[in-house]
Structure formats: C-alpha cells, structure tokens
Amino acid sequence: MNRIFLTIILAIFSFSCRKQSWLFTSFREPATDGLHLAYSDDGYHWNDLGGGYLKPEAGGKLMRDPSIARGKDGTFHLVWTTNWKGDKGFGYAHSKDLVRWSAQRFLPVMEHEAEVVNVWAPELFFDEENDRFVIIWASTIPFKFPKGEEDERNNHRMYYVTTKDFQTFSKAALFLDPGFSVIDCVIAKRKRADYVLVLKDNTRPQRNIKVAFSDNVLGPYQSISEPFTGFLTEGPTVAKVGDDWLIYFDQYRDKTYGAVRTKDFKTFTNISKEITIPKDHKHGTIIPIDRKTLKHLKAGK
Template identity: 75%
Template structure:
C-alpha cells in the first residue's frame, strides 16, 4: 500500500468517526425546580450525567418535569415539558441548536378552552416526517367527562393532542386516546413504515404499569392494548432504536430506580434492567440522537 492510499484510508476513517452520533437522555431532578438535566450514551445502554441544569424553567408554575425532546430535520432541537402539577392549562416550550443556548421560553396554553381541566401532564413530541408536522400529546383530567374505575374524578386521565409545523400556530387540542381507562405518559413510535405503536402507562389504581397499543395511522385510533410488560408502579416510558432492537426505558418510581426492556416487534419483551446504567436520581425524560460535535460542546460548556 502506498502512502497516498494509506492517507485516503485514514481520512475516510476520520470522516466515519466524525459522522457518528450518540444518544442524549433528557430528565429532571426532584423537586423539579432547577430544570433540564442531560445524560449521554454511546451505546444506548450506559449513560453518563452531563452535570447541572441546561435550562431553568421560567414559565407557568416554573417547574420542569417530563422534558421531551425531538430533533427536527433542520437540526433544531425542540423541547416541551410539564410546568405544574395542577392549575396550568398548557406546557412549556423552547428550542435550541446546541442544547446549550436556548430560545426564549414560551407557555403554550393548549387547554385554555377547557374551563374544568385539572392539569396538563407529560407532553410528548413526535415528528411526523410524512406530513412535516410535530405532534404533541399529553395527559389531562377533565372531571366527569369519562367513565372511571377506582380513580378520583380529578385523576381520571385521557390523552389529548395538538399539531404544529412552526411552534407558532397550533391546531385546537383534541382527544387523542381514550382506551377506556385512565392513561398517562404515552409515547408515539413508528416502528416500521405505516405501523405505529403507542407506549403508555395504564394509570388505573390496580395497574399503574406500562403497555402498548397499535395503529396504522399516527393519530390512531390505537387499539389492541397489550398486557403489561413492566411491574407495578412504573411510568414515564421512553423508546430508543439501538441496533435492531427497540429499548424501552421506564421509571420504577416505587424503588427509585430505572428499568428497561428490549423488543424487536413490541410483542415480546426482554428485561435488560441489569444491563443498563442510569445516573442517580434520573427522572422521566426522552431519548434522541445528537452529533458528536454537539456532545463535545455539552461536555465542554462552562456552568
């Protein structure tokens, strides 16, 4: 091999290395007043806390719980979060190109038209590349609107949604999912072309575990709700594609630990909780991919 060919190989390897991506996992820390925490992973299994808060909440009830992030095709990261336990009729929003410098925070009052709504919990972002729009789903309770089991009327949730292309104009909030029971912490996943799964928490008192439902349309209806694949008192699922598997992380809030399962078809699930490492006190967030350049910026930022 001559020197020129050797040099070309080195350049090629360097380009491949630079093009690789890592994973970032958003979260918060109780009591949810200091804002956005981030962890990163190279393999989707082992996570390292990036330290400190990257965005302090300033809107609504000035809490940041359940931060959900998605990267748009233009490279901009969009973030939504729960701003209060009760009382707020919307969620927080901000965007960033590097996860360090953020836009001015906004409060999006999606449930202003519902005078009796109790809460807006765990907004989750999904980018629909078929229509070029963002879909945001969340859980709300509107007392005496739906049948319930043992739940209090102010804890009988259903999922709602809005859509937007620019985070300036939003469609009117509408019912997204009523599976016949109280539901929170739902995440949309397109797992094959034309097939969608909704990973959800059954929040009824006897259950409080995680299940899946299926649809051929991104806005549902999601049907054929599965049996639970997590234990009692689990919530906050997020999903990441790692190799040929989908990893579903979830908060085991009774134990104050994180668990995970892997699946290739959302029908059979293998517990991999002992194979993953999550930072201490990590709470309900979502996973997306970031470039190594962005990751290096996060590592080198000045607190």
C-alpha cells in the first residue's frame, strides 16, 4: 500500500515539475473568425482553448494557416494566409502573452511579381544561429516552371524572406524548386547544420507529405523521401517530444488529423490512433510553451 501511495505521489510531483507544454495554432472554416488555439501537456492529447484570439483584418480578411514562432525576447510572432488568391503577401501580428495582440499588418512580400496568383501558408522559423526569422511560403507564378500535370495557376514553388525585426525584410527569393508543385513546408532543426524540411508534394497523383534534408536552414534541401502519409494529406507541423519527433498533418479528405512518430525522419510510425485533436481543427503549427504563459493564457482570454 505504501509503495502504491509513493508511486502516486512521485507521479504527481513529476507532472507538477514539468515546465513545458505545447501550443497548437489553428483556424476553423470558413476562416473568418481568426486564431484558434489548443494546448497539450504530453504532445499527444490536445485541449481546445477556443477561438477569436485575433480576428483577421489584413489583406483579404481571412486567417488560414496561422504559423507562430517565439523570439529570444519571448515575443510571439504570427503570420497567416489572408486570401485564397489575389493577395501578394500575408498577415502579421505579435504578442507578449497571446491574449493582447499588436495591430495587424499586411506584408506584401510578392508585390514585385506582377503575375503571382497567391501567397499560401507562410511558415515562421526562428534561426537561432543567425538571430533572425525565416519565413517561407508557397506561390504560383504562371509559366515560370515546368508544370507536369498541374494547371499553370496551381503550380507552386516555395519562396522566402528573412527578418530580424519584422520591419525590414530581405527581398523575396526562391526557397525550394524540387521539380514539382510543392506547398505547406515546415523547417525542423535537429542540431547545428542539420535541418529537415517537411513538405507537401502537391502534384495531382501525389498530394502527400515527404521530407528533405540540408546542412543550411536556407537549403538547398535534397534527398527528398518517399511519401510517409496517404493521399490527400497536407499542412504538416512538427513537435519534438522527448526523444521523438511527431509530425501532425491534416487528412483533408477524411476531415481528420493524423500523426506519425520518428526519431530519424527515415522510418515513421503512424500514431493517429494515439492522438486527440479538437473538432474541426485546421492547419496550424506547434511550439513549446512554458506553463506560466499557458496559465496566463487560459486565465486571460
């Protein structure tokens, strides 16, 4: 009896001492009510924090694909898709506590491209090595790349800018041309000079998720893998949980979320039955969050 009691006490103590949780950004169709958030204490089971944290006002006034990253000063930065077509940039705002947000801004990163069709799914990555943020996104510029089976207005490549302060930005440049239409990329850093790019092959026969590798955050990313998800999957995001990497993704045909677990980004175990995701959760990103900030977030909405 004493041993059982001690085990319970130790488990409670261990849980209370755990200082990190995870935050998952998302949106809900039709993408007009803004930012939704969920949190997890174990990286597998997610609790809905609701929506309406930041109602979209920039560009086409949609908020799709909200991507979040935290700077070294603790500030949270958020970027998102503002329109299906027509907008030549994406939305941006920042916050210290995830409750009170700055004024929103539209960042016209592709305004120099007269024929650009869209700017989709901007993804933030904080590059610690160079003390800067890297922002990547997918755009189509008709007749710029071989299209295979793709329509000219649906033949995406990945582009990027860098910034240290979200006031000045590098000129938009090509980030990834894998020889096929590609969207929904996210960067994961394993260690210094060791990066993994999780990407969606958006060609009609594929529409699944793969990985590529580089020794530089800006690429080139090479050795693209075979797909490790099924047909009609997109919107991957990556979380480091213990010694494992978890890759979450939207199974948009089935309107469910799936996930795989990996240690090396070469072999993947499907863990979709081990996770729980809030209903109607859509494409977002996962970051670590300390318990103090999470407590304030839950109390302050």
